[in-house]
Amino acid sequence: MKIASWNINSIKARLPNVLKWIDGAQPDILFMQELKGIAENFPVSEFEERGYSVQIKGQKTYNGVAIASKTPITLISDEILEGDEQARYLEVEIDGIRMINVYCPNGNPVQVDSEKYPYKLRWMRELVDHLRELKVQEIPFLIGGDFNIIPRDVDCHDPKVWEGDALFRQESWDLWRELTNMGLYDAYRMMHPNEDNCYTFWDYQAGAWPQNKGIRIDHFLLTPEIADQLMDVQVDREPRGWEKASDHTPIIIEL
DNA sequence: ATGGTTGTTGGACAA
Numbered sequence: 001m002k003i004a005s006w007n008i009n010s011i012k013a014r015l016p017n018v019l020k021w022i023d024g025a026q027p028d029i030l031f032m033q034e035l036k037g038i039a040e041n042f043p044v045s046e047f048e049e050r051g052y053s054v055q056i057k058g059q060k061t062y063n064g065v066a067i068a069s070k071t072p073i074t075l076i077s078d079e080i081l082e083g084d085e086q087a088r089y090l091e092v093e094i095d096g097i098r099m100i101n102v103y104c105p106n107g108n109p110v111q112v113d114s115e116k117y118p119y120k121l122r123w124m125r126e127l128v129d130h131l132r133e134l135k136v137q138e139i140p141f142l143i144g145g146d147f148n149i150i151p152r153d154v155d156c157h158d159p160k161v162w163e164g165d166a167l168f169r170q171e172s173w174d175l176w177r178e179l180t181n182m183g184l185y186d187a188y189r190m191m192h193p194n195e196d197n198c199y200t201f202w203d204y205q206a207g208a209w210p211q212n213k214g215i216r217i218d219h220f221l222l223t224p225e226i227a228d229q230l231m232d233v234q235v236d237r238e239p240r241g242w243e244k245a246s247d248h249t250p251i252i253i254e255l
Numbered sequence: 256a257t258g259g260t261t262g263t264t265g266g267a268c269a270a
Contacts, residue, residue: 009270010262034270036263061263106270116269148270203270204260247261247270 001095001255005031005144005218006239007103007201007248011066012036014246015043021239022050027252028070029094033103033146035064035087042066059087065101065145069094080126088123097226098134098141102127104148107166117166120148124175132182140225143184146248147219149176151186154196155216167217185227187220187253192233200235201248209240218251229255 004027008014011032022030030052035042039058047054052068057078064087067073076091076098088103104127107120134141150168153159162168180186192198199214208214222230232254240249 013262034262062269108270206259208260244261 001029002027002252003029003031003099003142003144003220003255004250004252005033005101005146005220006250007033007146007218007246009034009246009248010036011042011064013244015046017239017242017244017246019046019050020242021236021250022068025236025250025252029099030068030250031090031099031101031144032066032068033064033101033248035059035066036061037064055090055092057087057090059085063087063103065090065103067092067094067099067101071095080130081123084123098139100131100141100143100145102143102145102147104146106148107172110164110166110169120166121171121175124172128175128178128182131179131184135182135223140223142187142220142222142226142253144218144220144251144253146217147176148217149173149219150215150217151176151219154194155198157199157213157215161213162215167215179221183224184221185224185230187222187227187230187233188216188235188251190227190230190233198235200251202240204247209245218248220251220253222253226255231255 039056055073056066058064074093080089090101105120107117110117200218202209202214
């Protein structure tokens with residue numbers, strides 16, 4: 001079973017690229033983030049024509065997440081923070097496996113007069129607590145998406161550039177540590193423990209892509225039962241080089 | 256240090 005995650009940065013702008021990639025890569029399941037539109041405007045039929053069911057949590061202009069799956073999707077929950085206006089979370093069951101698609105808050109700018117960073121930490125705190133609860137209930141699960149956390153120095157081209165950034169600071173690392181220390185396995189690092197050419201995001205600006213100045217912020221985390229079934233993990237850099245590319249590229253796990 | 260780009264929108268704001 002191939003499961004992919006891709007921050008597509010607008011389903012409207014990216015539809016041709018997304019369909020092209022799906023037709024080639026043939027994932028069984030695709031997590032999408034940053035739809036940047038309401039559910040009513042999601043091109044459901046384009047996915048159904050290709051044999052996918054779709055679950056959407058949309059919002060005007062910002063955020064938005066969706067899951068496309070070859071086998072039926074059962075919705076468990078579509079928010080992690082109660083009453084959150086931002087569409088960032090989908091928890092479902094597919095093929096008897098609990099799956100969570102997240103678009104975690106970016107958190108920048110980090111400054112006293114901005115609510116962005118406190119919101120990131122609040123959101124992630126709620127996520128960590130919820131995943132702990134799933135562990136207590138002994139529910140095997142996988143969680144994938146744009147975590148907006150650079151786990152370690154090796155996950156970015158130049159740690160100096162990211163110093164102080166919301167994606168690369170102590171509170172974010174502490175939360176990542178909680179995720180891994182509760183027994184969730186970073187799928188990419190299971191298969192590629194020392195790979196430094198591992199990036200999933202390159203900024204549109206300043207030639208980040210041609211100079212390969214990227215960061216690894218799109219992740220899959222697996223409970224041990226799922227991790228035992230992991231066969232392969234790849235980052236597909238090809239779509240980042242296409243015309244009208246998203247600034248992220250897909251990460252694919254194979255169970 | 257700043258700005259560089261893309262997307263939603265039709266001027267900022269987010270990333």
